[in-house]
Amino acid sequence: xxxxxxxxxxxxxxxxxxxxxxxxxxxxxxxxxxxxxxxxxxxxxxxxxxxxxxxxxxxxxxxxxxxxxxxxxxxxxxxxxxxxxxxxxxxxxxxxxxxxxxxxxxxxxxxxxxxxxxxxxxxxxxxxxxxxxxxxxxxxxxxxxxxxxxxxxxxxxxxxxxxxxxxxxxxxxxxxxxxxxxxxxxxxxxxxxxxxxxxxxxxxxxxxxxxxxxxxxxxxxxxxxxxxxxxxxxxxxxxxxxxxxxxxxxxxxxxxxxxxxxxxxxxxxxxxxxxxxxxxxxxxxxxxxxxxxxxxxxxxxxxxxxxxxxxxxxxxxxxxxxxxxxxxxxxxxxxxxxxxxxxxxxx
Ligand code: KG4
Ligand code: ZN
Numbered sequence: 001x002x003x004x005x006x007x008x009x010x011x012x013x014x015x016x017x018x019x020x021x022x023x024x025x026x027x028x029x030x031x032x033x034x035x036x037x038x039x040x041x042x043x044x045x046x047x048x049x050x051x052x053x054x055x056x057x058x059x060x061x062x063x064x065x066x067x068x069x070x071x072x073x074x075x076x077x078x079x080x081x082x083x084x085x086x087x088x089x090x091x092x093x094x095x096x097x098x099x100x101x102x103x104x105x106x107x108x109x110x111x112x113x114x115x116x117x118x119x120x121x122x123x124x125x126x127x128x129x130x131x132x133x134x135x136x137x138x139x140x141x142x143x144x145x146x147x148x149x150x151x152x153x154x155x156x157x158x159x160x161x162x163x164x165x166x167x168x169x170x171x172x173x174x175x176x177x178x179x180x181x182x183x184x185x186x187x188x189x190x191x192x193x194x195x196x197x198x199x200x201x202x203x204x205x206x207x208x209x210x211x212x213x214x215x216x217x218x219x220x221x222x223x224x225x226x227x228x229x230x231x232x233x234x235x236x237x238x239x240x241x242x243x244x245x246x247x248x249x250x251x252x253x254x255x256x257x258x259x260x261x262x263x264x265x266x267x268x269x270x271x272x273x274x275x276x277x278x279x280x281x282x283x284x285x286x287x288x289x290x291x292x293x294x295x296x297x298x299x300x301x302x303x304x305x306x307x308x309x310x311x312x313x314x315x316x317x318x319x320x321x322x323x324x325x326x327x328x329x330x331x332x333x334x335x336x337x338x339x340x341x342x343x344x345x346x347x
Pocket of ligand 1: 012137138139140141164165166168169180181182183186275276277278279280281306307308
């Protein structure tokens, strides 16, 4: 008898719901992106986001259930992202999940959004050998994790300033490209030369597994507006292609270098990625081609599972249910990621 779990995600600017059986079989998966609502502000406006979630969440849950061909009564549980994120946004998903649990007498499962990205490898490939090294790179977070077993993770390093996606979003703004910047830079970089402009790779010393991307953004700014001499004209054509490719290459290089460091230091069996930046084709190609990672079982989840979605929430919820980690119906929304997970551990 399979256990179908409804996962609800409203922590940022995607209203998402999915039904997943046994942690990995996606029966229904619906995502509504608010990107158009926020594009003119080049970032997510919390009040606009939570209002849109309020309007959309119930129809999206209904659509996910319809895709799965299930009624709420058929569910084993309801999982919801309750941290981290914008509190007003989280509260919308939480209210919907609690109402369903109350009405249909289902267990509520509390999911940490970052952990859901860490566990996406297990959703894409439930047979992924553990322990795994997981890279989570999104607009709000960039970190390396050890995934020892479902629900047990350890953070190895994180960003000291901007997240990788944030660096791409800010870089795109400097280049005159639209928001969100990651896909815009990826598209603009097509056919460009990633070595054309020398941009820095900040590695923070030989042993560090932390990240720093703020210097890269500043370096791009000074490339466009040199301190001596006149600013360059707004980049276009081949120059824009090369700038976008060089900027993307710098972000991808740092992510790959840090993965290589961690893979050499920890006895992991697999490598998986999650978060919006994990959609990036250049990053995925680099990981597939990297000889020093070829001994690892590589899991590159489908791009739709890397960006924010309800399936990753339902999948981690399944592991919580298995372990008996049921949340109370007065569960709170919390802005910060889950505590625990030591940083900068040594093997
Ligand atoms: O995981 P996500 O959908 O939301 C957060 O939790 O932040 O990640 C969004 C981030 C944005 O910064 C966006 O620019 C970036 O992921 N992104 C990409 C690509 N698609 C989205 N970055 C690089 N390449 C992409 N194709
Ligand atoms: Zn995310």
